Amino acid sequence: MTRLSQYMLPTEKQAPADAEAISHKLMVRAGLIRQLGAGMWSWLPAGWRVHQRAVQIIREEMNGIGGQEMLLPLLQPAEPWRRSGRYAIDELFKLTDRKGADLVLAMTHEEAVTIHVAQSVRSYRDLPLILYQFQVKERDEPRPRAGVLRTREFVMKDSYSFDRDEHGLAESYQLHVGAYDRIMERTGLRWYRVEADVGMMGGLGAHEYMAPCPAGENEVVLAGGYAANIEVASATPQPVALLEDVPSPLSVSTPGLTSVADVAASLGVPEGALLKAYPVIVEDGSDRMVLVMLRGEHRVNEIKLASALGARSRPARAEEITQQIGPPGFIGPVGLDGRVEILLDEAVADGSYVAGANEPDTHLRGVRPGRDFPFQRADVRTVCEGDAIEGARVSIEPAIEIGNIFKLGLRYSEPLGANFLDEQGVQRPIWMGSYGIGPARIAAAAVEQYADEHGISWPRALAPFAVHLVALGKPGTPERAAADGVYDALAAAGVEVIYDDRDGNPGEKFADAELLGCPLRLTVGRRSLQSGEIEVQVRRGRQESAGLPLPGQDGDLAGMVDALWRTLP
RNA sequence: CGGGGCGUGGCGCAGCCUGGUAGCGCGCUGCCUUUGGGUGGCAGAGGUCCCCGGUUCGAGUCCGGGCGCCCCGACCA
Numbered sequence: 035m036t037r038l039s040q041y042m043l044p045t046e047k048q049a050p051a052d053a054e055a056i057s058h059k060l061m062v063r064a065g066l067i068r069q070l071g072a073g074m075w076s077w078l079p080a081g082w083r084v085h086q087r088a089v090q091i092i093r094e095e096m097n098g099i100g101g102q103e104m105l106l107p108l109l110q111p112a113e114p115w116r117r118s119g120r121y122a123i124d125e126l127f128k129l130t131d132r133k134g135a136d137l138v139l140a141m142t143h144e145e146a147v148t149i150h151v152a153q154s155v156r157s158y159r160d161l162p163l164i165l166y167q168f169q170v171k172e173r174d175e176p177r178p179r180a181g182v183l184r185t186r187e188f189v190m191k192d193s194y195s196f197d198r199d200e201h202g203l204a205e206s207y208q209l210h211v212g213a214y215d216r217i218m219e220r221t222g223l224r225w226y227r228v229e230a231d232v233g234m235m236g237g238l239g240a241h242e243y244m245a246p247c248p249a250g251e252n253e254v255v256l257a258g259g260y261a262a263n264i265e266v267a268s269a270t271p272q273p274v275a276l277l278e279d280v281p282s283p284l285s286v287s288t289p290g291l292t293s294v295a296d297v298a299a300s301l302g303v304p305e306g307a308l309l310k311a312y313p314v315i316v317e318d319g320s321d322r323m324v325l326v327m328l329r330g331e332h333r334v335n336e337i338k339l340a341s342a343l344g345a346r347s348r349p350a351r352a353e354e355i356t357q358q359i360g361p362p363g364f365i366g367p368v369g370l371d372g373r374v375e376i377l378l379d380e381a382v383a384d385g386s387y388v389a390g391a392n393e394p395d396t397h398l399r400g401v402r403p404g405r406d407f408p409f410q411r412a413d414v415r416t417v418c419e420g421d422a423i424e425g426a427r428v429s430i431e432p433a434i435e436i437g438n439i440f441k442l443g444l445r446y447s448e449p450l451g452a453n454f455l456d457e458q459g460v461q462r463p464i465w466m467g468s469y470g471i472g473p474a475r476i477a478a479a480a481v482e483q484y485a486d487e488h489g490i491s492w493p494r495a496l497a498p499f500a501v502h503l504v505a506l507g508k509p510g511t512p513e514r515a516a517a518d519g520v521y522d523a524l525a526a527a528g529v530e531v532i533y534d535d536r537d538g539n540p541g542e543k544f545a546d547a548e549l550l551g552c553p554l555r556l557t558v559g560r561r562s563l564q565s566g567e568i569e570v571q572v573r574r575g576r577q578e579s580a581g582l583p584l585p586g587q588d589g590d591l592a593g594m595v596d597a598l599w600r601t602l603p
Numbered sequence: 604c605g606g607g608g609c610g611u612g613g614c615g616c617a618g619c620c621u622g623g624u625a626g627c628g629c630g631c632u633g634c635c636u637u638u639g640g641g642u643g644g645c646a647g648a649g650g651u652c653c654c655c656g657g658u659u660c661g662a663g664u665c666c667g668g669g670c671g672c673c674c675c676g677a678c679c680a
Contacts, residue, residue: 043612045631046614046615046629046642047614047615047630048614048615048629048674049614049615050614050615051609051614051615051616052608052609052672052673053673054673054674057617057651059614069672071672072671072672098651105675119680120680123680124678124679125678125679125680142680173679175678175679176677176678177674177675177676177677177678177679178680179673179674184679185678206657237680251679252670437633439678445680504639506639507638507639508637508638514610530659533628538638538641539637539638539639539640539641540638540639540640540642541638541639541641541642542640542641543639543640543641544639544641545640545641557639558637559639560639561639562637571638
């Protein structure tokens with residue numbers, strides 16, 4: 035039933051007041067989604083069609099690499115999560131049944147799938163294996179936002195690969211790279227595959243698939259052929275003019291100047307000639323303080339810092355800084371006598387710098403790493419505009435994470451006992467990978483990337499309908515009869531068409547058509563009867579295209595529509 | 604978790620400061636009108652003003668508590 039007079043497509047002229055992101059506003063306005071609660075969204079019929087288009091593309095490509103579709107339960111016993119160590123995660127929804135048993139709502143399905151594989155796989159002959167599903171994920175997100183971009187419940191395609199060794203895992207991973215590349219290509223999105231953080235759980239490698247758009251929550255670093263999430267990106271910094279050398283650091287008075295910008299301006303030196311001190315407490319049980327030193331204009335990257343330290347850390351509190359180093363705002367690396375370990379960022383070149391003196395209202399001029407303080411080195415800063423990678427200038431773009439692929443290794447197979455016997459009869463753990471992709475984010479990213487001031491402009495692979503047919507004139511008129519004929523001819527030929535047969539004005543029909551964003555708009559009105567032609571507008575760019583013949587004349591209307599459709603983005 | 608904001612017909616908002624008949628635009632229903640870019644008119648329907656408690660003769664408005672939602676940041680295995 036795709037007559038608009040009977041189809042649930044509640045369009046709105048005004049976006050919800052609290053909507054910020056383009057996709058949030060337009061998907062609500064176009065009648066694709068509605069909110070039920072914070073991070074809880076319903077997909078209305080037209081929206082669900084878009085979602086299912088993405089699902090079908092993913093399914094075809096997963097089947098293409100030998101994936102086997104299945105379904106794992108959302109509601110699960112807590113016990114496997116305790117065994118895998120994930121029961122403690124805050125985002126995990128936990129509940130209790132009437133008997134008092136602890137249950138969880140799965141946020142991904144590694145535990146469940148690994149248990150089944152552990153039960154049924156016994157021999158190397160049973161491997162490799164790729165299993166996948168489309169299933170709802172539940173996550174108690176601290177902050178759901180931007181419509182369907184970040185929700186507490188969402189459908190994910192998650193797949194899991196099982197191999198006999200690391201080499202097999204690399205092959206399964208590579209199969210997923212191919213499938214994911216093809217999925218992205220087929221959706222019509224602009225996308226990047228970027229290097230990603232492997233997380234504290236210590237994976238063996240990971241990539242993310244990113245769709246650049248202003249509403250994106252992630253940042254990708256691009257330079258020539260390089261593409262990485264900013265969380266893991268490394269680059270060469272712009273050179274900076276350092277200070278003249280002096281035999282030993284000189285005290286300079288800097289009353290009240292606690293920021294890098296103030297000190298640099300006051301001394302007339304570039305911010306990069308300052309050493310910024312960022313004290314952190316390492317949360318590995320030792321609670322020891324580490325003083326991270328960076329070039330003045332650079333920022334600490336928490337993820338890179340965590341991998342350098344081997345543990346998470348938190349910024350030190352003011353009283354901790356006072357107690358162990360000196361007055362906040364004037365702390366520096368000189369004269370600590372080994373009380374606090376110093377981690378010097380790799381971007382800090384050899385030379386002479388300004389640094390805090392660990393005395394109130396005082397800095398030191400002419401501080402040289404090594405001569406004036408001992409240090410360990412690590413790359414712990416966030417890449418910034420102006421950096422370069424192999425000579426190519428870095429650019430940084432916001433992006434939505436659409437999918438990610440991850441070499442898990444033995445992370446789940448060991449605690450959950452997923453083993454097999456090799457040819458020698460030796461029991462070995464199964465090497466696993468996990469691979470996720472979010473159809474809802476594909477839909478939202480497409481809205482973000484291609485919308486214009488009139489509404490959504492779907493890539494044809496994702497559009498809810500191929501054709502939006504607009505009938506002008508009152509019901510019962512000859513032009514209406516002609517429009518009905520067009521609808522019947524297209525529908526009979528299998529063209530997916532939404533037919534605006536409502537008793538409305540042309541303006542609102544055109545506006546709704548452009549809001550919904552189907553790639554082709556066909557209009558049948560009085561003019562069509564005079565000219566014998568259906569008018570055609572291509573949504574992308576709102577270009578008028580050559581008219582098509584009304585049914586009953588020479589020519590295969592559906593065939594021509596289909597041919598035109600294939601030329602669209 | 605830190606900061607900011609908002610809860611009044613389906614949507615967008617005013618009213619609250621200074622307590623006294625609950626309003627506007629859009630949408631919706633009926634009739635007429637109009638029919639190639641959200642037409643115009645007439646007549647209607649629709650609201651426990653988020654919840655609980657308090658103050659008061661009287662609370663959408665003042666006070667207290669709670670809940671919900673949004674935005675920024677943190678977090679995001």
